[in-house]
Amino acid sequence: MEPVIELISTGDEVLTGLITDTNAGWLSQRLLEQGWQVRRRFTVGDDKADLVELFEQRSHHADVVIVNGGLGPTSDDISAEAMAEAAGVPLVLNEPWLKLMQEKYAGRNRNMPESNIKQAMLPEGAELVDNPVGTACGFAVQYNRALFFFTPGVPSELKKMMDQEILPRLRNRLGQRGQSQVRRYFLFGLSESGLSDRLDPLPWPDGITLGYRANSPTIELKLIIGTDNREAIRTAETQLLEQVGSHVVARNELKFEGLAAQLHDRDLVVFEDASGGRLTDTLHTLTSEFEGHYLAGLPDTADDLAQWLKGSGRATTLAIGAEGPEGIPLALLTPEGCRAQTLKMHFRDPLMRRRLLAFAAFDMLRRQLQGLPVIVDYDILPRSELISLPQ
Template sequence: MRIEIVSTGDEIVTGLVVDTNAAWLSALLLEQGWQVRRRATVGDNLKDLKAVLQESASRAEVVLVCGGLGPTADDLTAQAAAEAFAQPLTLYPDWLATIEARYQARGVPMPASNAKQAWLPQGCEILDNPVGTACGFLVHHPASHGLSQLFFTPGVPFEFKQMVREQIVPRLKRLAGEQTDTELRRFYSFGISESALSDKLDAAPWPTGIELGYRSSMPLIELKLIGHGASATDMDAAEARLLGEISPWLVGRGNEEPASQILTLLGERPLTLMEGESRGALLGFCHEHPQLQAHFDSRLPSELARLTGAATGLSLTIGGAGPDGVPLLLCADGEAIGQTLKTRHPDPDSGRRILAFAALDMLRRHLSGLPVIADYLTLPRSAERRD
């Protein structure tokens, strides 16, 4: 099922508003098994709106259009749909009555401009908006590939997300016959660059119907195996090949972020954090842990031999920056294991997140029964300590 997204509004095109709706929707659909093929952004111009709607409908079985359904003169999406698909704007009296009733419930008269939101393309199906005055609607348009279904929603994020979950996703599942044509498997790596991963993974093609995607999310690289109608056998073989190449740097898999997975491993055990150079970045990864004590001290030593942790239980300490790098120390029930790492990232905040996750990865490896010290290609190590 080919899906495209169209976002509308001058405020998005000009950068005054960040289009979080499209990003959220793309991720949600991928979790359901549908990968968006294209995303377009267009301003409040009737000619441009008509053109992009017709172009997307000519390619995609499903087009999801967000924004431009308000009561003001620059809200042109319903008119553009009506003209693009020769379905003249028609008054839908039931929705007009709904708008009037909502204003009446608030004890205020309905502004005359809101009546515009009840004029919709002739023959469309209304998509209920339980929290706003702009309903969504569904237009069916014949195309060379069969039938294109265009779903229109308002752009207010709270309204939009509720309508997607309640009105659109169930329809897409029925359209797909309750079968997903795309399978997604996520993997997370740390301590290896995207280019080094590409050298390892892109030299040979993947099986037909399977592709590998990359997403840099500092300090991790997410790898996505995406199967389009691929068999389980082929997906399993592709996963085995992927893991065979990235296992030394694999820090998580699945839909849950690696930091959350590590905290799940930790369970209810208390954890103490002491941060210097990382300046709270480690706390940012661990703040949801219920048994957490965290401290910041700009005077922590930069020499690994002088770094200390909690005498009992589990603790992670990130020292200060020195000429040899930044020391990290894991203390687990009296045993201390540490290393000094050098970060090369030009952005200080990113460098702190790298140090914080390196410390967290030491904890992950300890909790998983792995050697605590890992070999990272992107983080030179200048010292080790084992007490």
């Protein structure tokens, strides 16, 4: 049975939106990379009664709870106090941590403020979790069913403690899992609902589930593996790729570092109209070694855009034309010839339209560089015209 892991973010500034809670997202992703999917996330302010109530409640439902924030030296940092009250134990001074804090301050030629002593006051019986960066130590408490880990809110401290201290403890408690337990695929051209319709009805092996995350212009599809059965893993990945393999643009990370080297000697030229310069921005994340032009009045059909490119006398040219009655044309000219298509755009949001157009054009270039068919059917961008002109 999969362990129930939950996250609690604390602090009025997080609850009210004054601070964006990036820690919870990072924790969820980091745990998922190890093969553990977070079941629930909670956010609570600096109210001790609310914290005590939530700790008590979650202690009966979760196997692991990671609490982030509330370990500082000020009066509103009350996570340790709330945990002690929930568990019905006193706060006690952790002498080794107090000494370590004093040494840290002495190493900076400073006297430790009295308020920092609070950071060494832990619930009786708690296990200290080292913080090699800051003065707020973490700690772990077994309370009812749940093992609680308390972590500071400073991202750099949290990340180091998570990797060096908490993940090793979780592996010992929950079983060793490796990076291969989550396989990530970034897809373009499918809607999240369409992807779900394709994949969810299929019979997936026991211990393997799917996860989806839309992040325009791509969708991240996760194969979450909770089994050591290699045949089951191979079957699941084969089934996935049979369904959506033509739409996979990247794996593990949405990066295209290899394409930059392939573009180095291409003398790439870019023309764009309806995408409003977004294609140039997209390509600049890979390389600056191309010639970009943002022009109004480019052809508005695939045939006209292809003919226009062929007459330009360029070697490798990528273009997005103007919007016409049938849609927006995209064309790629290479020494082998010109391939062009007109895509219909049903999205009204201007930024979304430019993102999708730019990535569709980029995908044509990516496919050509990787030796794949340049044109593929996109569910979210139906094609109204397809042109192929030999050189």
